[in-house]
Amino acid sequence: MRPAPTRASADRDRRVTGDPSTEDLLRELAPQVLGMLMRRYAGLDSCEDAVQEALLTAATQWPSSGRPDNPRAWLLTVASRRLADILRSESARRVREDAVYLATPPAVLAGADSWLAEAGPSGPRDSDDTLTLLFLCCHPALTSSSQVALTLRAVGGLSTAEIARAFIVPEATMAQRISRAKQQIRAAGARFAPPDAADRDQRLRVVQQVLYLVFNEGYVASAGAALQRADLSAEGIRLARLLRRLLPDDAETAGLLALMLLTDARRAARVAPDGALVPLMDQDRTRWDRGLVAEGAGLIAATLASTSALGPYQLQAAIAAVHTEAASVADTDWAEILALYELLARVSPGPLVSLGKAVAVAMVHGPAAGLAATDELAGALARHHRFHAVRGHLLEMSGDTDAAASAYGLAARYATNAAEKRYLERQRRRVRDG
Amino acid sequence: MKYMLIIYGNQELWSSIEPGDFARELAAFDAFNQKYLESGELLGAYGVADAAATKLVRLADGQPAVTDGPYLETKEYLASWYLLDVESEERALEIAAELPSAKYRPVEVWPILHEAPRAAGADPGLG
Numbered sequence: 001m002r003p004a005p006t007r008a009s010a011d012r013d014r015r016v017t018g019d020p021s022t023e024d025l026l027r028e029l030a031p032q033v034l035g036m037l038m039r040r041y042a043g044l045d046s047c048e049d050a051v052q053e054a055l056l057t058a059a060t061q062w063p064s065s066g067r068p069d070n071p072r073a074w075l076l077t078v079a080s081r082r083l084a085d086i087l088r089s090e091s092a093r094r095v096r097e098d099a100v101y102l103a104t105p106p107a108v109l110a111g112a113d114s115w116l117a118e119a120g121p122s123g124p125r126d127s128d129d130t131l132t133l134l135f136l137c138c139h140p141a142l143t144s145s146s147q148v149a150l151t152l153r154a155v156g157g158l159s160t161a162e163i164a165r166a167f168i169v170p171e172a173t174m175a176q177r178i179s180r181a182k183q184q185i186r187a188a189g190a191r192f193a194p195p196d197a198a199d200r201d202q203r204l205r206v207v208q209q210v211l212y213l214v215f216n217e218g219y220v221a222s223a224g225a226a227l228q229r230a231d232l233s234a235e236g237i238r239l240a241r242l243l244r245r246l247l248p249d250d251a252e253t254a255g256l257l258a259l260m261l262l263t264d265a266r267r268a269a270r271v272a273p274d275g276a277l278v279p280l281m282d283q284d285r286t287r288w289d290r291g292l293v294a295e296g297a298g299l300i301a302a303t304l305a306s307t308s309a310l311g312p313y314q315l316q317a318a319i320a321a322v323h324t325e326a327a328s329v330a331d332t333d334w335a336e337i338l339a340l341y342e343l344l345a346r347v348s349p350g351p352l353v354s355l356g357k358a359v360a361v362a363m364v365h366g367p368a369a370g371l372a373a374t375d376e377l378a379g380a381l382a383r384h385h386r387f388h389a390v391r392g393h394l395l396e397m398s399g400d401t402d403a404a405a406s407a408y409g410l411a412a413r414y415a416t417n418a419a420e421k422r423y424l425e426r427q428r429r430r431v432r433d434g
Numbered sequence: 435m436k437y438m439l440i441i442y443g444n445q446e447l448w449s450s451i452e453p454g455d456f457a458r459e460l461a462a463f464d465a466f467n468q469k470y471l472e473s474g475e476l477l478g479a480y481g482v483a484d485a486a487a488t489k490l491v492r493l494a495d496g497q498p499a500v501t502d503g504p505y506l507e508t509k510e511y512l513a514s515w516y517l518l519d520v521e522s523e524e525r526a527l528e529i530a531a532e533l534p535s536a537k538y539r540p541v542e543v544w545p546i547l548h549e550a551p552r553a554a555g556a557d558p559g560l561g
Binding site for chain 2: 143144146165167168169173174176177180261345414415416417421
């Protein structure tokens, strides 16, 4: 087993430049340079470490020595030299099972002159490489937390320290997760090649799910952690934009990006000054980010108008768009939301979707119908805070304040997010005290 | 998602274990810790000293007043805890069942509600 952390120097915080444009450029180039290395030398673990070290070198050198004329070629040269060093020290330590490494003369690796011609402006090949890299990082042999960590490092260009901080785990733990994920990919016999046509849709769903996890990890953070973790939402959106550039015709990718934009638009209105959650119904809609709303709503409208391949991200984005179009809860087109939930329950059935649908049922047909719709979910969601929160809301709508207060109380007890717990406890007290 | 696993113990139980068995138990705990540190799911494992070593700190008129711990007469007290970061509750329960002590003592599994974030640049460098 490879010791962790693999190369501590590459794991140190790179954000020493204080120059956001350099940081952005490096992170954009990271998957392209890694793709170019991997096309020739496979071995995700060594190539990825080499690219991280090149990024670190760039971040520390460019501010004083100036940005090179061709940043991609510069990074590729430095990364290939680092790769030669890594391979040399590894092959000195033990005989590699992978003949490719031993068959590669270090001088060739270190020179890399012939590559530089390719390292000019990015082309279609880079898109293919970046997509292949995403598929590799979201390999089905990995757990979702490993997929997330590896994607953030290899495609997102974040350092292990940055990822560890975002997930509030020790850096050693995150380094261990990343290095283990690389071993598992190797053990699964994965190559640097796009998935087979037969698997492609399924694999793409996994990539989308990983990006959504990154986004949500930042979005549902509790108040104390919100500042650091908001970066993860921004990163989820950045990666979803990247995936959309790579696959402009994929409707679910467009739906995913639209859903993130429409959700993120409500960020400022979503948490009260004391850190309690503010649910959609109570949000100050003037605080929604109109730019993000317009972009997300425009994207989902255009997507739905041009595709017949409806999927869960598109439908969730469409529901979010209906909410953001309304000036208030009363103005909301609940019949439209109910129709969208019915479609969503068909393409992506599950108890939480049914719970969302029950709220729409209540808004269209009254609280009694909504409560009846939640009855069948009592088994699956008995210990889920959201089930009791919805019951509390619908019971309050129906005028049964005692039952509403105890439902909110149960919801608060089951909540595992501090902001939600605070909000639900406040609801319980408000209903109880009339 | 983060979970805390808690094991309670009592002096009677520890005293009843034969020395040879005790070494085997410790080795089993070491193997458990190593396995889950390597999988990236165990963030930390801690065991407390004997209840006799516990102190209690109170503020009396704004001044700390230190006395012996309250647990000397208590049969059962917190013995060790483990901080996990895992995919799901099922995974936390699965790992809890693998604790070597689960054979003879129940393990409590608590979801973590709140955790202080680390400030940028203040990583303690546990690696």
